[in-house]
Amino acid sequence: MASRVIPVDPFDLVIFGGTGDLARRKIFPALFRRFVAGQIEGDVRLIGAARSEMDRAAYRAMVRAAIAEFGGEEARRKKDLAAFLDLLDYVMVDARGTAGWSDLAGKMRKDRIRAFYFSVAPALFGDLAKRLHKHGMADAASRIVVEKPFGRDLETARDLNRVLARHFEERQIYRIDHYLGKETVQNLMAIRFGNVLFEPLWNSQYVDHIQITVAESVGVGGRGDYYDKSGAMRDMVQNHMMQLLCLIAMEPPAKFDPDAVRDEKLKVIRALDPVKGADVVRGQYEAQEDKPDYRVQVDNPESTTESFVALKVHISNWRWAGTPFYLRTGKRLRERASEIAVVFKDAPHSIFGPEAGRHRNILTIKLQPNEGIELGVTIKEPGPGGMRLIDVPLDMTFAEALGPEEADFPDAYERLIMDVIRGNQTLFMRGDEVEAAWAWTDPVIAEWEDEGAAPLPYASGSSGPDDALMLMHRDGRRWREIRP
16 A cells, blocks of 8 residues: 655745756656655746846746656656646746846745755855845745755865854755665664664674675766866765765664754764775776777876776774674676675674585675665475575565555655755755765875876776775675675
8 A cells, every 4th residue: 555645834945946957857847746745846946047148937847858868657647737738837046146036035935835946056055055045935934955065175164164154054954865765764763773782783783894885887977067176085984975865874763853863873973983094995987899998088197087987995983893894886886786785794603514514694785776675594405315504585676565556655856845845854865974085085185186196097887996905805705796
C-alpha cells in the first residue's frame, strides 16, 4: 500500500537562477513530481527570477520543455502539467542592480511561507540576501536555500557564512546537499538506531573497517572549467563523502531533531585525525578509445587536478579508535556505484578449522543505482561432503522488498525542497559543520599544492590507480569490487 502523502502548507517559492541548468534539470521536475503526488496543492506560487527578459508565457513554455525532458513518466500527465504551469510566474531580476526587485517584492504575500532558492553562483549569494532584506522580503518567516560549493576553503566558507548571517539567522539557512536526500542515506540512521541488532556491534570492538565508495562512470563532461578548479577532494570528499562518514560514525542523538543530529555529525568531523601523506592517493583518468582524457576535457594540458582520490581516515574517539575508514571517489571508473560497506571482524575462534576458510559478515548499504541493504552471512553449503562454508547475502533491494509503488522513492531534490517548506533542517548542513569540514580538508589540499606533484594516471573504465589498491593491501585488506 502506498504511503500517505501529506500536503505542505501554502507557500511562495522564488527560484533565483530560474532559467539555469539546475532549475531545468532538477528543481522544476522535482516540484512537478511533488505536485502530481498531491504534496503541493492549494494557493502556491512558484516564481522564476533571472536576468533573461521573457514574459510569463515564455517562461512557462521553457519549464514545460524542461519537464518533458527531465520529468520522467509524470511528464506525460498533460492535465497535471497544465495545472502545474498555472502556478508559475516570472520576474526579470538583476542580482547586483535594482531592476526587477520592486516587482518581485510586489508578488510576495505576507501570509504565506516564503522560500528563496539561490540556484546561482556563490558569488551572488550576498547580493541576493542583501536585496531581499532591503526590499522587505527577508523577515523572520523567510527561508533561503543555497547550493554547494559552500566556499572553496575554510576562509571563503567563513566569509560566505558571515555574508548570509548579516540578513538571515542560521535557522533560516538551508545548505542543500542532494546526497542527504537519498532514501538509503537516511536509512543509515534507521538501520543504526532503529535496530537493536546492529547498534551494540557498531564500534571498534566488532567492526574491522568501513569502506565508503562513490564511483562515477562518466567524466567531467561540461563541468570542466568548474571541476578543474575544484577536483575530487573539494567536489566530493569535503561535502558528500564527509556527510556519509558522519552518518555512519556519529553517536546516537538524544532525539531525531535537526540540531541534535547535526551536533553529533559535527563531533565526528572534529574527531577526525589529520591525514598523513601516505594515506592519500590522487589520480587522473586517461583516454580510452573514443573517450578523451581528463586534460583534454578540461582544456588544460598542464592540469594537476585529481579526478580520483582515496583516503585512509581515523576517528579518534571512544567508539572508533583503531578502526580505519577507507574512502574513495572518482570519475571514469568501471561502474557507477555508491555504497557503504561495514566489514565486521572475524569470529574470535573458528570451530570448523582452517579448511573452512575465512568468512566475514559485511553490511552493505547501496546508495546508487539500485538502493538497498545487503547483509552477508555465513552458512553451510548445501549437500553432503562435510561442513563446507559459503557466504550468502540477505538482500533487501527496496524495489523487490517493498514493491514498485513503495520503492518509487522521491528524488533527493523532491524531499529536500519539501523539507525547506516544512521548516525541517535535519538533512541540511549547518554553518559550523561546513567550516569544520573545510578545516579538516584544507591541510590535505595545501600539502598537495606545496608538493606540486601530479596525480597518478589511471585507465578510464578501471578501479582507479594501482596505488589505491595498495592503500588497502598493505593493511591486509582489499577494496570491494565496484559494482552497481
